[in-house]
Amino acid sequence: NAGVTQTPKFRVLKTGQSMTLLCAQDMNHEYMYWYRQDPGMGLRLIHYSVGEGTTAKGEVPDGYNVSRLKKQNFLLGLESAAPSQTSVYFCASSIGGAGTQYFGPGTRLTVL
Amino acid sequence: SQQGEEDPQALSIQEGENATMNCSYKTSINNLQWYRQNSGRGLVHLILIRSNEREKHSGRLRVTLDTSKKSSSLLITASRAADTASYFCAPNPGGSNYKLTFGKGTLLTVNP
Numbered sequence: 001n002a003g004v005t006q007t008p009k010f011r012v013l014k015t016g017q018s019m020t021l022l023c024a025q026d027m028n029h030e031y032m033y034w035y036r037q038d039p040g041m042g043l044r045l046i047h048y049s050v051g052e053g054t055t056a057k058g059e060v061p062d063g064y065n066v067s068r069l070k071k072q073n074f075l076l077g078l079e080s081a082a083p084s085q086t087s088v089y090f091c092a093s094s095i096g097g098a099g100t101q102y103f104g105p106g107t108r109l110t111v112l
Numbered sequence: 113s114q115q116g117e118e119d120p121q122a123l124s125i126q127e128g129e130n131a132t133m134n135c136s137y138k139t140s141i142n143n144l145q146w147y148r149q150n151s152g153r154g155l156v157h158l159i160l161i162r163s164n165e166r167e168k169h170s171g172r173l174r175v176t177l178d179t180s181k182k183s184s185s186l187l188i189t190a191s192r193a194a195d196t197a198s199y200f201c202a203p204n205p206g207g208s209n210y211k212l213t214f215g216k217g218t219l220l221t222v223n224p
Contacts, residue, residue, distance in 0.1 A: 004154075035214075042200070042216040043155070058211065090154050098142050100204045103154030 002026050006091050013081045013111045021076040021107050023091030031094045032074040033058070033101065034066060036087040044091065049074055050097070072078035081111045115213040116144070116184075116201035124221045131191050133218040135201030137183040142206025144184050146179060149198045149217070158186075158199075191222045 003024045009053075013019055023032065030051050035058075045058030049068040059108040063085060065077045078085060088108050092101040116135045123132045125131050135144070147155040151185040159182065161177045163187045184203075188195055198217040210211045 011115075042218065043214040045213065048211060059213070063216055080172075092155075097202050097211070100145065100157045100160060101155070101202075101212060105154050105157070106152075 002091055003019075004091055004104040006107050008107060009080075010108050011110070013109065015082060015111060017076070017081050018079050018107075019081065020078075020092075021089055021109075023074045023104060024047065024051050024072055025074075025091075025093040025102070026093075027093060027094055027102065028071070029093035029102070030071070030093065031080065031095075031097060034064070034074065034076045035062065035090045035092065036085075037090060037106075038087050040092075045074065045107045046089075083111045086100075086111045090112070102104070114166050116203045116215045117199055118199065118215050118218040120218060121216065122219045122221070123171050124190055124223065126182075127193055127222055128193060129191055129201060129222075130177050131188045131195070131220055131222070133186045133201075133220070135186070135203070135215075137182050137201075137203035139182075139183075139205060141179070141203045143204050144175075145202045145204060145212070146173075146184075146186050147200045147214070149201065151197070155200065155214075175187065188220075193224045196220060196222045 033048040034046040047066040050069040091104040094101045119134045145160045146158045149155045200217040204211040
C-alpha cells in the first residue's frame, strides 16, 4: 500500500512554462485535495475533488487547473508558471469530507 | 470553511518535558483533527476528536476539546527529540462543508 504518491519530487521551471503535477492514491478515496505551503503561511487549499470527474475551487485557485479523470489520480496543472507559484505542493486524499486526510510527500517547485 | 489558530507559534522544550499546544476556532464543528509535519515532509494525521468528546488519548498524546470555548489542546507527554515538528489543528465543520483548513501551526523544538 503506497498511500498517496506525488510526482515529481522537485522541479525548476522558467516563467511562462507549463507543467503538470501528478497525485495518485491507492486507498480508493473519494476526496482528493491540492494544497500549497509557503513559509509563514501554513497550508492553503488550491483545488479539491469529491469524486471522479468532479473538481472545485479552494482558497487560492488562480493560475492552476485540475482534473480527476480517474478516481485514483488528481492532476494539478500550471499553464503559465509565475515566480509567485514557487512553493511546496501537497496532495491529500480522504474517504469522506469529515475524515482523516492522508498526505503525499510533497513537490518542491521553483519558478525562476 | 474555518481555520484553526494554533498557539503558541513556536515552543522550545527539553527532552522529557511535556508540551502543550492550543487551538482556537470560530464556528461549530463536527470534529477537530491534529496533524504533525516533520521538516520537509507531508502532514501526518495524529488524532481526531469528535464534537461530543471532551478528551482523547493516543499513546503519549492527549487531546482535549471544549466546544463552549471553541478550543482544543494537544499535550505531548515525556517529549522526545523525534517529536520536533510543526503541529496543526484542523477544525472540521462537517456537513456539506468538507474542506479542512489549516493554520500556520506550532513549531515544537525538543532539545536533547
